[in-house]
Amino acid sequence: MANFERNMEKMLSIVSDLLRRKQYAQLRGLLLPLEPPDVAQMFEQLPEQDIPLLFRLLPKELAAEVFVELETEYQQQLIRSFSNAELKEVLDELYLDDAVDIVEEMPANVVKRILAHSDPEMRKSINEILKYPEDSAGSIMTTEYIDLKRDMTVADCFKRIRRNAADVETVNVCYVLDRDRKLKGYVTIRDLFLADYEDVVDEIMNPNIIFATTLEDQETVAQKFRRYGFIAMPVVDTEERLVGIITADDVFDVMEEEVTEDIAKMAAIVPNDKPYLRTGVFETWASRIPWLLLLMISATFTGMIITGFESSLAAYAALTAYIPMLTGTGGNSGSQSSVSVIRGVSLGEIQFADLPRVVWKESRVSLLCGLTLAVANFVKMMLVDRMLFHNSAITVPIALVVCATLVGTVFSAKIIGCALPMLAKKLGFDPAVMASPFITTIVDALSLLIYFGFAALILPAG
């Protein structure tokens, strides 16, 4: 099973063949041992009309798990093909947090049908969770967990776990509540195994709990999982009452989502949570064009700067040839420092209070980088551009102007690159949006100003 993706092609053709020959028992036997995400992926590559039939071949627990893994559009199709009894059967098997995910994606008429066929308790819980804002801890938690009381013995705990194991998201961590459902501690299943049957929960529980609050951002929840190596974390309301738990599998999804979002923003793309190949051409266009337009328009400044210095460019035509190199190096330097800082901020390694340290560090790094580049460039201009290509327009003063600009550009690019994301975060903006492309535009304009400034200073007026 380990190399499932590589066997996909083969599996698909066998399944198609069995379907054609109506060998349903064999089909069922083939699908049974597969993991739900693999079955879902296979369904999505088969003709639409075959999916309901295949779905009905699955035992109901696997069917529900496969259903959760399907893309929204396929879930919708299936729901449409379900009888009310079938819909109820699938819903009964779902974990609550998965049901909520599905309800969040569905159009209103389908949601109505889902809620109408959920049992009353699940309906109440779904409505409860739907109240929490998107991307909050409350919106990704499940309310199915094992709660214990302080005066229970370990033997009582085992009995309670046995009774509830089928319905809860995890038995690996159990939560200890007082009469008001306030969270008092937690016990891992390992703690229970290591204790004696007569031990009382109060004595063996861990009273120091790292928890999330319902409105907390899912990204900080993911940071806590990473920091503490958790497999589950409790979610409490404002009065410290336990309302749900978040498990590691949910956090894998959050981490993936948040990173994809950050990377998109760094590349000047409006984030979109669909996979690349499932996003339509117009949707992709819509997520890319806003930043392209904005950045194109803001490049008006660089154009104006060049127009303003047209006369020096006319006098020293060789200067024009170095413009793309200078703005390019500035952009690369800036994005190096901005991306490092943005990543540090999102991992929680860099706080706003570190700003002076960061700026001080980047000043030294940028001077080192700028000087190295200036020296290399001076040598290159003299040996390659002047001697090898016999370009007599490349004089020592011209080379000095280019090299001085390199130092100035790299320095300002790195300082802007590190400071802007941190300031943005402090002001409540998203640091990732402040990354490469936006910084590039500022750095482009700045490097031209520095360039023409040094030209006016070093070169005799043309």
Next chain:
Amino acid sequence: MANFERNMEKMLSIVSDLLRRKQYAQLRGLLLPLEPPDVAQMFEQLPEQDIPLLFRLLPKELAAEVFVELETEYQQQLIRSFSNAELKEVLDELYLDDAVDIVEEMPANVVKRILAHSDPEMRKSINEILKYPEDSAGSIMTTEYIDLKRDMTVADCFKRIRRNAADVETVNVCYVLDRDRKLKGYVTIRDLFLADYEDVVDEIMNPNIIFATTLEDQETVAQKFRRYGFIAMPVVDTEERLVGIITADDVFDVMEEEVTEDIAKMAAIVPNDKPYLRTGVFETWASRIPWLLLLMISATFTGMIITGFESSLAAYAALTAYIPMLTGTGGNSGSQSSVSVIRGVSLGEIQFADLPRVVWKESRVSLLCGLTLAVANFVKMMLVDRMLFHNSAITVPIALVVCATLVGTVFSAKIIGCALPMLAKKLGFDPAVMASPFITTIVDALSLLIYFGFAALILPAG
């Protein structure tokens, strides 16, 4: 405890104060309820000479856990301050995979001392794991897990778990082996709770196992955890014998590491696994300068192209002003598509076989984007540059050249941006290295060629 980082300042001053006043019992009471990563972070902000003393105040289990969380340099200092007995005590408490992580980072003389004081079994296991290549599944696994036999009853299993719970990394999943230690299935602790005490493992185990092999890349292991929502995964050797397991907390670290590495590469930084603020100025310089130099030198081509077309630039000076806008837009368009594709590849959503689909999609998106930008730019050049700023050099033919170049540049940038990373991956190179900066250099040169091509075509010879 939830908002530990915000309370850090306050905690630090209380700890310093208690240290000064030698209130060790109180200090111990203060540290005891904290999570190991928080204690480690605090230690790292205190004067070096205080750390061994504080460390000795901790009960040995917490001490070992804090030790694991410390940065390598602090671990080294502590090991140097340890007596042999103390070293042995810490080592005895460590989980095997953590011990391996530490050994991997330490200089040879410290490693020798560590191995000399580990018990023989641990020494053997450490040496075993150290044989696996860096970033392989074998190098991050632990060999401490619970194994069961097929003919054991559930009651036997519970007994076995009770006996071993203290020494294994997790009790949440147990692995079923045959006589040759070949992996035959797994049983979750939940399965055991749902079964009857007399049930036999063979009947309740899940025989369909997703596993990793020892030499498999840790990134594909992380992908499987994400795909299947695992909390633990078995690692087998070439003969399908179980050699270890990987748990979710290890995978959080891998995911973080891999993403940071990818992001660094996209920003033309040589990856480095130290946190930003702990990396020295020279180290930072060294990880950034290679790409800056390479990209600066490769910008020679853009310079040569401009020099080659000096005469058309002299005849139509207005063309120069649009160079940064055109190369900038090209760079942004290219990095949008390259970053989308790279992320899709690293999430396993895009395979090499999808190349035609990707190129076809990008062609349509890029034409849409290019046309939108061209229209907006034409309006802007006519209304703003020509009418508002009275720049009579901006004629309709000049605007047409710029707009045609926009369409051509955006198109070629997006095609190169999506194809290059996929081809790189196919050829065994790292797709992330092929991202934004490298593509930008190619796109810069290309957009100038397109620009001067359209100029020669549309404008009367100067």
